[in-house]
Amino acid sequence: MIKKSIHAHQLFYCTKQTTWMEIRAFVYRCFFSHKYQILIRPDLLPLIIQDKFLPLLNNLIEDHPIHSFQLGIITTRTASHIQLVNAIKTRININIVHDQKLLSKDDLTSQVQNMIHQCTIVTSRLSGLGKSQFIKKESIHLNKQLIKFPIGGDIKADEIANRLGILYDKSLRTSILHLDIGHIENINDLDELLYCLILFRSFCFGQSAAHVPIETLIYIELASSPYINIDQRLILCQYLPSIYLNEVNWDELDCNRPMIQFVANNLHAINTGTITKENITLDDKKQIDRAVCRALIQKHFIQGKNLEFITWTQLSVFIAVFYSLFKGFSICGYFLVEVSNQPQLRLDILQALLRSSDQFTSVSVEKVRIQQRASLRQDSEVQQPELTDAIVRWENTQPFTLVFTATHDPLFVYKTTHDIPESLRNYFNDFQQVVSQQSTRKTADNNALFNPTVDDLLFDYNKFSHVEFFHKLASLSRKYFNKAICTKCFKQYEYKTQQCTYCHTNESIVKPATFDNCDVLVFQTNIATLLEAEYVLTPDNYVKMLLIYMRIQSGLPVLIMGETGCGKTALIKFLCQKILDDELEIFRIHAGVTNEKIIETMKRLIVKATECIEEEKRLWIFFDEFNTTSSIELLKEITCERTLLGDSLPDNMVFLGACNPRRYKSNEKWMSFENNIGIKKDRYEMMKKLSDGQCLLYTVVPIPETMLEYIWDYGYLDQDTEQTYIRTMLKTCPSLVKHEQLFNAFIQLLSRSQQFIRKIEDVSSVSLRDVARFCRLYNWFHESINVRSINQSLLSQNVARRAAFAALFLCYYFRLPSIQLKYDYVDMLEQVYQNLFLSY
Numbered sequence: 001m002i003k004k005s006i007h008a009h010q011l012f013y014c015t016k017q018t019t020w021m022e023i024r025a026f027v028y029r030c031f032f033s034h035k036y037q038i039l040i041r042p043d044l045l046p047l048i049i050q051d052k053f054l055p056l057l058n059n060l061i062e063d064h065p066i067h068s069f070q071l072g073i074i075t076t077r078t079a080s081h082i083q084l085v086n087a088i089k090t091r092i093n094i095n096i097v098h099d100q101k102l103l104s105k106d107d108l109t110s111q112v113q114n115m116i117h118q119c120t121i122v123t124s125r126l127s128g129l130g131k132s133q134f135i136k137k138e139s140i141h142l143n144k145q146l147i148k149f150p151i152g153g154d155i156k157a158d159e160i161a162n163r164l165g166i167l168y169d170k171s172l173r174t175s176i177l178h179l180d181i182g183h184i185e186n187i188n189d190l191d192e193l194l195y196c197l198i199l200f201r202s203f204c205f206g207q208s209a210a211h212v213p214i215e216t217l218i219y220i221e222l223a224s225s226p227y228i229n230i231d232q233r234l235i236l237c238q239y240l241p242s243i244y245l246n247e248v249n250w251d252e253l254d255c256n257r258p259m260i261q262f263v264a265n266n267l268h269a270i271n272t273g274t275i276t277k278e279n280i281t282l283d284d285k286k287q288i289d290r291a292v293c294r295a296l297i298q299k300h301f302i303q304g305k306n307l308e309f310i311t312w313t314q315l316s317v318f319i320a321v322f323y324s325l326f327k328g329f330s331i332c333g334y335f336l337v338e339v340s341n342q343p344q345l346r347l348d349i350l351q352a353l354l355r356s357s358d359q360f361t362s363v364s365v366e367k368v369r370i371q372q373r374a375s376l377r378q379d380s381e382v383q384q385p386e387l388t389d390a391i392v393r394w395e396n397t398q399p400f401t402l403v404f405t406a407t408h409d410p411l412f413v414y415k416t417t418h419d420i421p422e423s424l425r426n427y428f429n430d431f432q433q434v435v436s437q438q439s440t441r442k443t444a445d446n447n448a449l450f451n452p453t454v455d456d457l458l459f460d461y462n463k464f465s466h467v468e469f470f471h472k473l474a475s476l477s478r479k480y481f482n483k484a485i486c487t488k489c490f491k492q493y494e495y496k497t498q499q500c501t502y503c504h505t506n507e508s509i510v511k512p513a514t515f516d517n518c519d520v521l522v523f524q525t526n527i528a529t530l531l532e533a534e535y536v537l538t539p540d541n542y543v544k545m546l547l548i549y550m551r552i553q554s555g556l557p558v559l560i561m562g563e564t565g566c567g568k569t570a571l572i573k574f575l576c577q578k579i580l581d582d583e584l585e586i587f588r589i590h591a592g593v594t595n596e597k598i599i600e601t602m603k604r605l606i607v608k609a610t611e612c613i614e615e616e617k618r619l620w621i622f623f624d625e626f627n628t629t630s631s632i633e634l635l636k637e638i639t640c641e642r643t644l645l646g647d648s649l650p651d652n653m654v655f656l657g658a659c660n661p662r663r664y665k666s667n668e669k670w671m672s673f674e675n676n677i678g679i680k681k682d683r684y685e686m687m688k689k690l691s692d693g694q695c696l697l698y699t700v701v702p703i704p705e706t707m708l709e710y711i712w713d714y715g716y717l718d719q720d721t722e723q724t725y726i727r728t729m730l731k732t733c734p735s736l737v738k739h740e741q742l743f744n745a746f747i748q749l750l751s752r753s754q755q756f757i758r759k760i761e762d763v764s765s766v767s768l769r770d771v772a773r774f775c776r777l778y779n780w781f782h783e784s785i786n787v788r789s790i791n792q793s794l795l796s797q798n799v800a801r802r803a804a805f806a807a808l809f810l811c812y813y814f815r816l817p818s819i820q821l822k823y824d825y826v827d828m829l830e831q832v833y834q835n836l837f838l839s840y
Contacts, residue, residue: 008202014041020049031060031069038072042084050084112239115199119218124245127224127705128311135219145175148646152182152633157205164210173213182223182633255293259323264293266326276343281330313709324554328404345427352421356400403546405475413546461539469537470528473579480524484511492581535574536728545575557639558656562714565767568658582618593629609650623657627700636704723751732775739797745836753812777807
């Protein structure tokens with residue numbers, strides 16, 4: 001209309017938070033600037049501010065009657081419905097331009113493209129196809145510094161402006177600005193921000209202003225699904241030059257990277273069979289040809305995978321895992337060529353490991369993509385698969401891999417002996433006979449650490465006790481071999497240390513009497529017995545600990561999916577603090593955790609990680625329930641990219657996370673309103689939600705696909721494993737433990753109560769947290785009964801029984817929604833109790 005270019009300082013975006021002071025300043029600027037000023041979206045202003053607009057303008061006109069000014073108003077609502085516009089029309093003649101009088105689509109495209117300078121958008125069909133790597137290569141090609149600028153979650157314009165202001169001091173003018181855009185809570189806020197930043201290279205939506213020099217190259221990376229066509233929801237994206245990545249371009253594989261070369265060397269030796277004759281070490285300088293290297297990686301990585309969904313993320317997991325495995329294999333004394341009596345064993349073991357590679361990299365996220373898109377569309381007609389349908393389920397996996405101890409001895413990882421390749425079982429049986437014959441002629445070295453026999457390498461986990469599992473896990477570090485240990489916090493100290501500096505107790509810390517194998521074994525057994533009171537080792541959690549340890553040693557984030565209360569956090573704490581001697585920080589995530597809180601916490605943890613470096617320790621950071629916050633994009637950057645707002649994080653940080661699957665409440669049982677006890681939600685609202693199937697057990701947000709590639713299923717506790725945990729947890733009730741029959745009875749009653757609730761509600765409706773609640777209530781009731789019966793003589797067993805049933809009913813009986821279910825529950829308890837031959 002004015003046929004002149006509009007600059008950022010001529011625009012004013014209104015929001016619901018805009019104050020009268022800001023509008024007053026705009027009116028003065030409009031009246032005295034002699035430039036065309038544009039007010040955008042005044043319909044968002046509070047009515048009290050709109051009412052003040054015209055009186056102020058009238059006063060200025062009356063005080064300066066010959067003064068002229070230019071004012072434009074842009075709105076998406078009909079002008080007659082905006083109070084501010086109606087008020088101005090009573091005093092000033094205004095020209096209203098409707099949609100049909102605006103620029104044509106072609107003219108608009110031409111006009112916008114003339115205003116856009118050096119800005120490119122990069123998208124892809126899937127996450128993990130190399131968008132960031134493409135931008136990085138562009139910066140190298142143009143010899144410019146790359147500045148990564150992540151944007152995600154609940155964005156705030158002032159925070160983004162302040163971050164850009166800091167970058168301006170870092171030679172932004174001669175750099176490439178990489179805007180990495182993930183999931184955004186309010187896409188309209190992002191649209192307006194990018195509109196100003198790209199067209200005018202400036203924006204100000206609050207108290208802070210931002211400016212990006214015209215010389216700065218801007219690359220915008222948009223996250224791929226599950227976000228529905230985010231590029232189509234951003235107005236300017238359709239006008240920007242774009243780069244679209246459809247699949248993995250194998251020509252981009254960096255075959256010169258030492259990690260890839262080492263893996264390729266091992267794969268080549270396996271293919272040719274030369275692995276039986278030569279050791280492949282990190283010191284080998286042999287360079288594999290680029291074409292051969294790529295072919296080797298493709299052969300072993302792609303097998304069994306859907307080519308349509310292969311990503312660089314999956315490949316990075318494959319390389320990291322097998323780099324760690326091949327590295328440990330190359331220095332393990334059991335597998336050296338010069339030591340092995342049967343060199344063919346080297347080949348068979350490595351081939352078995354490669355056959356199990358899909359357990360780490362074959363996670364298909366396509367079902368998750370469909371489910372998350374459908375949930376965002378709120379499309380009730382689309383059958384939404386559960387998130388866990390696409391994750392490799394623990395009960396469906398047959399892992400066979402290796403973990404190497406602190407002394408480079410191998411620990412084979414498998415769930416049952418049936419998962420061990422038959423050829424390996426035969427080889428180890430032959431080895432066992434040779435070792436048995438030689439062992440009678442050899443004496444042990446008293447000063448050595450444990451030297452496992454072949455019998456220690458392959459064993460049936462189901463026959464192992466807690467103490468035996470602990471002996472195996474203790475070999476992951478030297479903590480329980482030649483260190484002094486505090487029996488309260490289980491931190492390690494130098495052997496001659498007499499007092500724990502963390503607990504500040506007067507009790508002497510314990511240590512092995514000598515470094516003799518027998519003394520070390522006794523010491524470890526005593527420690528295992530102490531730990532059993534708070535955490536019991538089972539075949540299930542033993543294998544899971546080894547797999548977690550393997551991923552950590554490979555430098556990968558450990559992201560676990562599992563039902564709430566199934567022991568994820570307890571397992572991580574035991575492995576980190578009891579088995580190893582690293583530091584652990586648990587960051588409990590919930591819907592109220594914002595970007596600011598995450599950044600504040602991470603800055604504190606960066607300082608702590610720096611302190612841990614001096615102690616040669618790692619800092620484990622566990623993000624519990626990370627898919628409950630809208631700031632999940634920032635967590636994705638931290639865990640998967642190891643950066644915070646584009647800045648690298650310390651190498652000794654280990655990132656772990658736990659997320660919950662999407663679960664809906666059961667429809668039938670909870671539709672009952674026959675029990676009129678307590679406060680109930682609106683009957684019709686509840687029935688509508690339940691009949692629609694949209695009543696979630698807990699709120700979760702879509703997980704970025706990059707994170708999905710790292711997630712593996714934790715599984716659930718089977719009945720036998722859960723009973724083992726229940727037995728251990730009930731040991732925190734000393735007065736119940738004294739009565740063996742009653743103690744064993746309530747192990748069964750708790751187990752059956754858990755099953756009863758799961759049957760009528762949901763698999764995730766009860767967990768070990770309910771058992772912990774029972775223990776707390778039992779101890780309280782037991783003390784209360786004794787205090788109130790101080791003048792009566794009650795049998796201790798009767799007191800324990802009363803307290804136990806009171807706690808049991810509070811935890812399970814009173815949560816049942818109908819009278820009939822309560823009757824059924826009591827009948828079940830009576831039957832179990834009578835079958836155990838106990839009387840009331």
